[in-house]
Amino acid sequence: MSELSRKVAVVGIGQLPFKTRYPTHNFQELAFEVTALALKDAGIGVDDVDSAVYAIYSDMLLRQQTPETLIHEYLGLTGKPALRVTAGASTGTYALRTAFAEIAAGMVDVVLLVGTQKSGDLVNPETMHRGEGTMMSESITHDVNWQHPYTPFPPSAWGLIVTAHMSRWGTPSETQIAQVAVKNHRNAFLNPNAQLRLDVSVDEVLNSRLIAWPTTMYEACLFSEGACAIILASAEAADRIGKPPIWVSGVGTSHEASTPYIDEERLGRIPAIEKSARAAYEMAGIQSPRHDFDVIELHDLFAALEILTYEELGLCSPGEGGQLVDEGATEMAGDIPVNPSGGRLACGHIAGPSEVYSIAEVALQLREEAGERQVPIDRGRGLVSTVGGQCASLGAAVVLERGDA
Amino acid sequence: MKPEEFLEIPAQVINEYRYSYGGVSRFFRSVMEDQQLLGTRCPVCELVSCPPRRFCATCSEETAWVELAGTGRVVSAVDCYYVPANYELHRYLNLPYTLALIQLDGSDTAIYNTVFTGSQELHQVNPGDRVRAVFREQREGRLTDFYFVIDDQSAG
8 A cells, every 4th residue: 555545444334134125115215224224333423424435236227327316315415425336246345445545545534335226126027027127137237249149147157167167177066066055055044134044955956946057046146135334434533433443454356358268377267356356465465365364255146156266365276166165164163264144145145235245244253243153253354355247357355354453 | 114005116118229339340240141250350469359359459459350260169168047038049049058158260269159059968068169150041130140059070
């Protein structure tokens, strides 16, 4: 970091449960409720907020353009600076980078970061199925000329990276992938905010409906509605607020190509995850990612992606992610628990709220306020990694740490 | 709030588009009219791109069109078992189908398409497989105007 930059801390957290739908709330109300939770957690009022950053993935899902204007007004922040960030399933983490920069640059002292998204309002006009309506909107994330005509469903396109990885390294195995799904579904039982609590065995996961080989239904992320909010503050403001600060010590993002890389070096790999993590590690001074973190929340948009992400984050070498699963290293009781929240497979997923939720989740863990899903905190440091966009093109990573780390 | 207390209404956003492929329009015209796949070559670095690019990704130079043989190799493939209902793709194929990333002979980049095998079995299409393009009878200037089949005859 440059000498001019100031430290930034998470001082307030608000989480709403992920649900299939929130028919009782419009998107302004979701943002309002979750902001109230975050302000209460920080012990401040809305007047103490200097600016707002809104992590809102899709206008199409809302049937509303510039929704942030309506939210900003609804929250009582009219007249204060605000902006909206959208970056696929890295929307919330990209938004954090913006909020971080505002404070680090000395522009403001207290920023409200809100991720909110309704997604279940769309229906497929023929089947009246809500999930399919959502999927139709989601599908044009793919390049409409060169990808979408043959791949209207994200797990298919992303599957090209997984199968390339499997033929290059022979890993992960179908069983290892299923074990990740079992783990994350099991973890969700401990999270009151989780959308799905499903006690499934490896066999049940493997025998569930095949979506895009090797991914089965229980290995694919949920589609949810939800909202999550975080209050970020400069060191000076954090001191005044008095909440034990969780410092944002590293932030990295990486925009990569929208089509999987085909050269020998990058075939079957996800540079967006690797490069964003490397940037965050460099800022935070992380030398040994395998040993420097107490907890990791990452984007298990489908189970195989979690294993590939272990490798890109440097927890192991490329091709060895499956081994971490075999060793149980990433289980709740392992030495580097991954997705104690249940992750995108079981806790819930909608771009925007998901990534803010992951940041909030790691901050809660570091505060040792994560309830039944609390993991031991020894190093005082946690990691968030997200990936989204056309075929894993948008990567982001955030390192969080306590003052004693 | 009780379920009977909130009110839900139907609504539509109907968007009909007419949009241009811009500088790469010729790729789709060539597919539609001549059943010929094209790529673009950079005059400076000689990188050949398919999907084509009007401007080179590395040199920013304006590229020139080159004819491609329509044969290539599978870089990676995934057997797909789900496509949302009433998608256009259902007009062209039955489930399951194989989505593939294909590097055409003479191109340095790869294109999304499908490899048709007629089989319902998994793993009929694998990395390294040789494939060739087949053009549909009805062509309308879309990526779905052509697909690929396994081609054991052509050499890379």
